[in-house]
Amino acid sequence: MSIEQKGAELxxxxxxxxxxxxxxxxxxxxxxxIADLPQTRALATASHSIAxxxxxxxxxxxxxxxxxEAVARVVAATGLPVTADLEAGxxxxxxxxxxAIGVGVVGMNLEDQLKPFDESVAAVAxxxxxxxxxxxxxxxxxxxxxxxxxxxxxxxxNVTDAIERGKAFLDxxxxxxxxPGRLDAETIGRLVxxxxxxxxxVIGHPGSVPPAELERLGxxxxxxxxxxxxxxxxxxxDAAESLxxxxxxAASTRILN
Numbered sequence: 001m002s003i004e005q006k007g008a009e010l011x012x013x014x015x016x017x018x019x020x021x022x023x024x025x026x027x028x029x030x031x032x033x034i035a036d037l038p039q040t041r042a043l044a045t046a047s048h049s050i051a052x053x054x055x056x057x058x059x060x061x062x063x064x065x066x067x068x069e070a071v072a073r074v075v076a077a078t079g080l081p082v083t084a085d086l087e088a089g090x091x092x093x094x095x096x097x098x099x100a101i102g103v104g105v106v107g108m109n110l111e112d113q114l115k116p117f118d119e120s121v122a123a124v125a126x127x128x129x130x131x132x133x134x135x136x137x138x139x140x141x142x143x144x145x146x147x148x149x150x151x152x153x154x155x156x157x158n159v160t161d162a163i164e165r166g167k168a169f170l171d172x173x174x175x176x177x178x179x180p181g182r183l184d185a186e187t188i189g190r191l192v193x194x195x196x197x198x199x200x201x202v203i204g205h206p207g208s209v210p211p212a213e214l215e216r217l218g219x220x221x222x223x224x225x226x227x228x229x230x231x232x233x234x235x236x237x238d239a240a241e242s243l244x245x246x247x248x249x250a251a252s253t254r255i256l257n
Contacts, residue, residue, distance in 0.1 A: 001079060007106035007137030010042055010081040014139055014175050015198060019215035022223040024085075026050045027070065028077040030232070033256045035078040043078060045071050047085035047109075049229040058226075064090040064099075072103035083107030083139060085225075093123050097130040097138075107139030109178060112165065114149040121168045128173030141201050141221070142166075142174035147181030155187060163194035176201045176220045185209050185217065192218040203227075 001009065013020045022042060025031040026049035034040050048058040050070045056062040071084045082104065088111045089096045100108055110127055112120035124142045131138035146162035153161075158181075166177035178201040179191055188209060192200050201221040202214065214222055239249065 001081075003101070003104055003106060003136055006081040006104075007139070010083060010107050010139045011137050011175060013041055013081075014220050017198075019211055019219060020221040021211060022083070022221065024049060024224050024226070024228045025074060026053050026229055028073050029256070030228070031074045031077045035080055036256070040080065042081040042083065042107075043074065044107075044223050045074055045082065045084045046223075046225050046229065047087050048226040052226070052229065060087045060090055064096060068096075068099050068103060071100065071105060075104035081106050083109070083141065085109040087111055088113050089123065089127070094126045094130040097127045098134060101131065101134045101136050101138070106136060107141065107175070109141045109143050111143045112145060114145045117165065117168070120144070120165060121172050124169045124174050125172040139175040140173065141176055141178045142169035142172075143178035143180065143201075144169070145180070147179060147183065159187060159190050159194070162191060166191075166195040166199070170196070170199060178202070178221075180225070182208070185213060188214070188219065189217050 020041070022044035023034050024044050024046035025034050026046055031043055035043060047067065050067060051058050051062040054062055054066060067086070075082045084100055084105045086096050086100060086108045093110060097108065108127070110123060124140065127140055144162050144165040146158045146165065150158045150161065162179050166179070169177055176199050177195050180203040182205065183202060188202060197218040198220040200219050202219055204222050204224045205227055211222060
């Protein structure tokens, strides 16, 4: 597919009645392992995982050049559409968007970090404008940290804020609204009702609402952020403990590269 075709396909996947599941990747090996599964329709990178791979803390501590290089390697490793977690845009959301599209990315996450409302909406509009200027269909997963950073507020306050920001993000051209946090089914239902069917994106974590229920509730997309890397590292640590205890490698171990 051309980059235009990939962009159009990623946008379509967000509109499709079926829930879009994105198991996040962080390097070429993880990208190929997930891309080779017949159920995989698109790939998403995880900024936390890429930063950890290079020894950086999450939160834009990794240099933008290094993040874009890592994302470019993932794009080159697969023919599937790739959406990248690019945090809050590394100080220049428009230029970061242009550079990401330049390496073949057709979607991105953009965090609001619970910055002032008008500033957050303007950042979304900047990304949308940059993608339109490049002439590539682009899926912007506009993230609000209403729950992650609103820990001192009530659930009702966070829901109200997330809906207000989410609707404004959609009006500014975002494809969907990402509300990460440990959300139960009731809260997710309230967010879908306020933001819109097939417009909410959530994160999966241990004990989260199952995909089938998310689809029934009208969620557009679920991704897994750093949890996919944590699963892999947990398996590695468990295997090492078994080997140190005198065990052997599991016969079910796959050769994926």
